[in-house]
Amino acid sequence: MNTKVTIAGIELKNPVMTASGTFGSGMEYSEFVDLNRLGAVVTKGVANVAWPGNPTPRVAEVYGGMLNAIGLQNPGMDVFIDRDIPFLKNYDTKIIVNVCGKSIEDYLEVVERLGDEPVDMLEINVSCPNVKEGAIAFGQDADCLFDITSKIKKKAKQPIIMKLSPNVTDIADMAKAAEAAGADAVSMINTITGMKIDIHKKKFVLANKTGGMSGPAIKPIAVRMVYQAAQAVKIPIIGMGGIASAEDAIEFLLAGASAVAVGAMNFVNPYTTIEVIEGIEAYMRDNNINDISELTGAVQ
Numbered sequence: 001m002n003t004k005v006t007i008a009g010i011e012l013k014n015p016v017m018t019a020s021g022t023f024g025s026g027m028e029y030s031e032f033v034d035l036n037r038l039g040a041v042v043t044k045g046v047a048n049v050a051w052p053g054n055p056t057p058r059v060a061e062v063y064g065g066m067l068n069a070i071g072l073q074n075p076g077m078d079v080f081i082d083r084d085i086p087f088l089k090n091y092d093t094k095i096i097v098n099v100c101g102k103s104i105e106d107y108l109e110v111v112e113r114l115g116d117e118p119v120d121m122l123e124i125n126v127s128c129p130n131v132k133e134g135a136i137a138f139g140q141d142a143d144c145l146f147d148i149t150s151k152i153k154k155k156a157k158q159p160i161i162m163k164l165s166p167n168v169t170d171i172a173d174m175a176k177a178a179e180a181a182g183a184d185a186v187s188m189i190n191t192i193t194g195m196k197i198d199i200h201k202k203k204f205v206l207a208n209k210t211g212g213m214s215g216p217a218i219k220p221i222a223v224r225m226v227y228q229a230a231q232a233v234k235i236p237i238i239g240m241g242g243i244a245s246a247e248d249a250i251e252f253l254l255a256g257a258s259a260v261a262v263g264a265m266n267f268v269n270p271y272t273t274i275e276v277i278e279g280i281e282a283y284m285r286d287n288n289i290n291d292i293s294e295l296t297g298a299v300q
Helices: 079-087 104-114 140-157 173-179 217-231 244-254 274-284
Strands: 005-007 010-011 016-018 040-042 057-064 065-068 092-100 123-124 160-162 185-188 192-195 210-214 238-239 259-262
Touching: 010 210, 010 244, 010 274, 016 274, 057 140, 057 210, 065 217, 092 104, 104 123, 104 140, 123 140, 140 160, 160 217, 173 185, 185 217, 210 217, 217 238, 217 244, 238 244, 244 274, 259 274
Parallel strands: 016 040, 016 259, 040 092, 092 123, 123 160, 160 185, 185 238, 238 259
Antiparallel strands: 005 010, 057 065, 065 210, 192 210
16 A cells, blocks of 8 residues: 655655644644654744744634634744754754745745755745735735745745745636746645624724634635646645544545645644545545545546
8 A cells, every 4th residue: 555645756655744833843733743753744824034923812712623813924034044943853854945035035035045955945935025025925816926936936936835825816826827837736625714892892803803714614625626736736735724534634635636735623632634644545445546646636
């Protein structure tokens, strides 16, 4: 039984990885989860300089999930390179670095700096506000997405995964723009913009007013978007959005994903990733599936 998947020439022992921002760089979770068993660890967003993030409160529980407006708080690439990469190199798993920025120059600085570091792939978070375009996210305009993808691709030494925003009119158009610009893969979906109001205080629960919705409630939307993108592009898709079980993960694979990422459920159950891996293996045994690639896009 073969659970290995290959994305942009990089072989993962299985298709299960962590979603950026829900697992740190694995340090906190390594007490609970054997990182050696994961297909890959996707790090929290890394910027060229330290970002303080948004004011608090910036996390709220909602029906079927959570809202977060962390604002990509991170210590910057110097700390990441000195502390997090050496930690992750202790484990037999692939390292995918999530890269964020406020301008194309910010992204390029991180991508170039990581070029000589022992990391396997770069996931480009294009849901960051583009400060030069009135804070619309890079990933919400197909031309803008094409532009940033092509510029990063020219500089990157590792394969690049463009992490697509669901807050768009047509996800297939965005996936096609990323592919046309040279992206090696796409990951989807990032969080959906949401809001929560405290009716007793008559105030927004989050200081930022809006936040990114994640968790089981968004899964049907994510599965639909993965399917639409899979019909539109040839490059691999990493599916995510509300995965809480092996059944959820398999749904994404059948819709067209080559790999999956577990996000918000890491906060609820730190063992989710391992349970998903074991559940996929059991499903393959029960259904006499010899190679996991047989599942990808099996539903047409």
